[in-house]
Structure formats: C-alpha cells, structure tokens
Amino acid sequence: MDITSDTHSQHISRQFNQELEELKTHLMAMGGLVEKQVQEAIKALLENDSHLAEKVRDNDRQVNDLQIQIDDECTRILARRQPAASDLRLVVAVIRATSDLERIGDEASKIARNALSLSEGSNNVKGLVEVRHISEHVRKMLRDSLTAFARFDTDLAMQVVHEDKLVDDEYGSAMRSLMTFMMEDSRSISSVLNVMWVLRALERVGDHANNLAEYVVYLVKGLDIRHIAPEELDENMLKKS
Amino acid sequence: MDITSDTHSQHISRQFNQELEELKTHLMAMGGLVEKQVQEAIKALLENDSHLAEKVRDNDRQVNDLQIQIDDECTRILARRQPAASDLRLVVAVIRATSDLERIGDEASKIARNALSLSEGSNNVKGLVEVRHISEHVRKMLRDSLTAFARFDTDLAMQVVHEDKLVDDEYGSAMRSLMTFMMEDSRSISSVLNVMWVLRALERVGDHANNLAEYVVYLVKGLDIRHIAPEELDENMLKKS
Incomplete structure (x- = not known):
C-alpha cells in the first residue's frame, strides 16, 4: 500500500x-429526551399539573422523529461503511435501542394521559x-442503562438487569x-384504574431499561444475554466471553 | 471481468x-409459532383449560430462542455479505420484526398467566x-401482517395499519x-382485572402487528411510515416513493 492510499484509508477511518x-451522541440525546418525558409525566401526575401533562403528551412526536432520524443514520452507516465486529454490534445495538427508547416515550405519554384523566376527578387519589416510589426506582434504572451505554460499562449494565x-x-x-383500595371503596375504581395503568407503564419502562442494559453487554462482549435469567448470569460467564 | 470470476460472483450471489x-423462512417460522401461542392462550382462557395455559407459558422460551437465532443470522449476513439497498432493508426489517414477534410472545404468555389466575377463581367471568371478539380481530391482523411480510404485499400491510x-x-x-361490571359488583373486581390485563395484552399484540405491517412498507418502498397517522398515508404518498 502506498502512502497516499494509506492516508486515504486513515482519513476514511477517521470519518467513520x-x-x-x-x-x-444522537442516541444519548434521544435517551435524555425520553428520561425528561418520564420525569415530567410523573411530576404532572403527582402535582396534578394538567398543563405539564399536555406538554409531555405533545412532545412524544419529538421522540418519534428522533427514532426515525437515528434509524436512518444506522442504515446509512451499514450501507456505506459496512462495519464489522464491534462497530457492527454498535450499529445493531443502536437500532434495537431506539425502539426501546421510543416505547419508553410511549409509556411516558400514557402516564401523561392518565394524569389528565385523574386531574378531572376527585382529589383523594390512592x-x-x-x-412515586416505583418511578424513582425505574428512573434510576433508565439513567444507569443510558450511562452504561455511553461508557460501554457492562458492570453498571448488569446492575440494571438485577434491579x-x-x-x-x-x-x-x-x-x-x-x-384492596378498589374493593374497599367502589367509588375509587375509576381513579385507581388510572393509577394502575401508570404503574404498569412504569414497569414497562423498567423492562425497556433492562433491554438497553442487555444491549450494552451485547455490544461490549458480543454476548446476547436476552432471555437469560439474571441469576444464571454470574460474573464468570461474562468474563469468559 | 473474466468468466471465472463472473461465475464466482454468480455463485456468491446465489448463495446470498x-x-x-x-x-x-425463519422469520415466518417464528411468526407461525407466535400466532399459535396467541391462539392457544386465548383458547386456554375461553375454555378454562389450565393445562393448555401452562403449555403456552412454558413455550415462550422457544420464541425467545428463535429471536436470538434469527438476530444472529442477521448480524452474520450484515458482517459477511454487506448487503445494500433492498437487501439491507430486508435485514434491518427482520431485526425489527423479531423484536415485535418476541414481544407478542410475551403478551401470549401474560394472557396464559391471567388464564391460570382466572381458572382458580369463580366460574362466572365477565x-x-x-x-373473543377482539382476539379474533387481532389474530387476523397478525396473520395478515405476516402474510404481507412473506409476499412483500404493501396493500395488505396498509390494510393492517388501518385495522x-x-x-x-x-x-x-x-x-x-x-x-361498569366492577362498579356493579365489587366481588368481581379481581377477575375483571384479569380480563382487563388480557384485553390490554391483545391490544398490544395489535400494535405489534401494526409495526410488522409498517416494516413491510419500509422494506418494499424504502419508506418509513412509523409515526405517520394512517389517515395521512394515502395511496398517492406510497406511489410517489
């Protein structure tokens, strides 16, 4: 290889x-937006702030736009750069991750819609x-899974999986x-159902954060740990790969 | 290009x-398994067949295994064949599709678990x-979206999106x-909640079938229609692309 083509290939590789x-960076921006959506949806619910709930509901479009944009970027990189090994795993992990982030955005939007329903009803919401408790836990999982992705930190990712x-x-x-609340007071059924949907949405956010953490292990170690129970995933297994 | 290398490249391309x-074919096999899981979960629920419900719950592992296997295949093809244009879109669409099929499998498993809870309770389930009605509708959507994928049929795919x-x-x-049932009879709350979770799971299956249909449009037309309201997607737009 002569010097010119070597410089050329270094140039290509730097661009790549x-x-x-x-x-x-774009994935992290999408992650940041989605974190904010979840945080504000819960704030709207707990503080009975229907204005904020409407804002969250309307912002979901931004999350969707980011997904399309990042997925496009991935396809372009696959087509033009034909990445291999860990670069390829990064692109595949990003394609999977945008799908989870988009669904977390959907869940935030569902929480916001339930906050709006609740704001129309009685004040005494059970x-x-x-x-509040579960949302703090889930938001920490989401934050940690994004940090793990940004830093390629599999230890932090495994912590999320266990959480x-x-x-x-x-x-x-x-x-x-x-x-039990429902059974004790049938007048509370409608508002308790709204709260149940919110909890279910938060539990789904936790599942998606867990998925993100699994992609980190995949992209760093080349190991697909989806569908393996956390208790089977001891450190030995991760070190071997 | 001489004849030998031409034959060689034809050979490569035939293999590819x-x-x-x-x-x-593998994606369709996964789709078929997932269809069967949804069908049997609903049958278990409607016929109060706890044996069948347990079978569905236990079979979810097979769905998960297929996802890992097909995703591996996709990564191998991306790494070794470096596909372009419509071939690349097919591989990307399959990566997205396995994730939806796996989640439909999860929903079938949730339906089966609710069928088991219901089978322990009273006979008079509301x-x-x-x-039954919604499950028939959703199962048709799932079947059509898989057929649309197998045949690259965007008309059928658009039908699913509208459904x-x-x-x-x-x-x-x-x-x-x-x-209303819950409010009228508080003793029914627990079983009605189980039925609500089943309906929510079915609604999610419909959403995933809708996603599958959107991937068909993407892979055939190169057009990403996720997050566009069906009413905005008139035929002109599809024809233009």
Whole structure:
C-alpha cells in the first residue's frame, strides 16, 4: 500500500469513527429526551399539573422523529461503511435501542394521559406513594442503562438487569394494595384504574431499561444475554466471553 | 471481468439470495409459532383449560430462542455479505420484526398467566365475549401482517395499519364495559382485572402487528411510515416513493 492510499484509508477511518461517535451522541440525546418525558409525566401526575401533562403528551412526536432520524443514520452507516465486529454490534445495538427508547416515550405519554384523566376527578387519589416510589426506582434504572451505554460499562449494565427483578416485585405488591383500595371503596375504581395503568407503564419502562442494559453487554462482549435469567448470569460467564 | 470470476460472483450471489430466503423462512417460522401461542392462550382462557395455559407459558422460551437465532443470522449476513439497498432493508426489517414477534410472545404468555389466575377463581367471568371478539380481530391482523411480510404485499400491510385504529376503539369500549361490571359488583373486581390485563395484552399484540405491517412498507418502498397517522398515508404518498 502506498502512502497516499494509506492516508486515504486513515482519513476514511477517521470519518467513520466520527460517524459512530455522532450516532452515540444522537442516541444519548434521544435517551435524555425520553428520561425528561418520564420525569415530567410523573411530576404532572403527582402535582396534578394538567398543563405539564399536555406538554409531555405533545412532545412524544419529538421522540418519534428522533427514532426515525437515528434509524436512518444506522442504515446509512451499514450501507456505506459496512462495519464489522464491534462497530457492527454498535450499529445493531443502536437500532434495537431506539425502539426501546421510543416505547419508553410511549409509556411516558400514557402516564401523561392518565394524569389528565385523574386531574378531572376527585382529589383523594390512592396509590400515589407507590407511584412515586416505583418511578424513582425505574428512573434510576433508565439513567444507569443510558450511562452504561455511553461508557460501554457492562458492570453498571448488569446492575440494571438485577434491579429489574426488584421493580417487578415492587410492582406486584403495589398492584395488590391498589386492588384492596378498589374493593374497599367502589367509588375509587375509576381513579385507581388510572393509577394502575401508570404503574404498569412504569414497569414497562423498567423492562425497556433492562433491554438497553442487555444491549450494552451485547455490544461490549458480543454476548446476547436476552432471555437469560439474571441469576444464571454470574460474573464468570461474562468474563469468559 | 473474466468468466471465472463472473461465475464466482454468480455463485456468491446465489448463495446470498439463498441466505436471505432462509432468513425470511425463519422469520415466518417464528411468526407461525407466535400466532399459535396467541391462539392457544386465548383458547386456554375461553375454555378454562389450565393445562393448555401452562403449555403456552412454558413455550415462550422457544420464541425467545428463535429471536436470538434469527438476530444472529442477521448480524452474520450484515458482517459477511454487506448487503445494500433492498437487501439491507430486508435485514434491518427482520431485526425489527423479531423484536415485535418476541414481544407478542410475551403478551401470549401474560394472557396464559391471567388464564391460570382466572381458572382458580369463580366460574362466572365477565367480559369473555369482548375477549373473543377482539382476539379474533387481532389474530387476523397478525396473520395478515405476516402474510404481507412473506409476499412483500404493501396493500395488505396498509390494510393492517388501518385495522389497528378499529381495534383501539373496540378496546376502549370493552374497557369501559368492564369498569361498569366492577362498579356493579365489587366481588368481581379481581377477575375483571384479569380480563382487563388480557384485553390490554391483545391490544398490544395489535400494535405489534401494526409495526410488522409498517416494516413491510419500509422494506418494499424504502419508506418509513412509523409515526405517520394512517389517515395521512394515502395511496398517492406510497406511489410517489
């Protein structure tokens, strides 16, 4: 290879690295927007702020636009750069991740719609303590999974995977309390159902954060850990790969 | 290009086409399994067949295994064949589709778990008429979206996209009736909630079938129609692309 073509290929490779960096930056921007949507949807619910709820509902379009834009970027990189090995895994992981982030955006929008329904009804809404508690847990999972993605940090990613089980337990127990409220006071049924949908949406956000964490392990280690129970995933297994 | 290398490249291209055909076949096998899971979960619920419900719940592992296997195939094709244009869109569409099919499998499994809870309770379960009705509608959407994928049939795909709106309306009206049942008889709350989770799962299956249909339009026309309201998607727009 002569010097000219070597310089040329270095140039291509620098451009390519820059494209991959930009792809990551855009994914993180989408992640940041989605985190904000979840946070504001919960704030709207807890503070009975229908104006904020409407804002969250309307902002969902921005999340959707970002998904289309980033997916386009991925397809362009696949077509033009024909990435291999870890670069290819990054692009595939980003394609999967935008889909989860978009669905988290949908869940935020559902929470906002339930906040709007609740703001029309009575003031004495049951179950908000549980919503606050689970939402904090789930938002931490989401934040950590995005940080793990940004830093290619598999330890942090595995922490998120383990957290998901705890959220599922908290969710189950909160749903049982809410069912008791309903049975005790049938006038509360409609508002308790709204709170149940919110909890279900939060539990889904936790599932999607868990998926994001799994993609981090995939992209760093080349190991597909979806559908493996966290208890089977001990550190040995990750180190071996 | 001399004859030898021409024969060689024809050989490569024949192999590549065969790999893409196999990829489609595997996706259709996964689709078929997922269809069967939804059908049997609903049958288990309507016929109060807890044995069948357990089978569906346990079979979810097969769906998950197929997802991992097909996603692996996609990554291998991207790495080795570096597909372009419509071949690339097919591989990207399959990566997206396995994720939706896997989630439909999860929903079938949730329906099966609710069928098991219901089979432990009273015999007089409300809302099964609605479940039967919506499940038939949703199963048709799923079947059509898979057929559309197999045949690259964008007309059929667009039909599915339009159907999704109808299912959402049916779902909303069924949920309102179920809430009335709850309010009229608080002893029914627990079983009505189970039926509500089943309806929500079916509504999600409809959403995923809708996503599959959107991928067909993407892979055939190179047009990303996610997040465009069906009423904005007139035929002109599809023809122009």
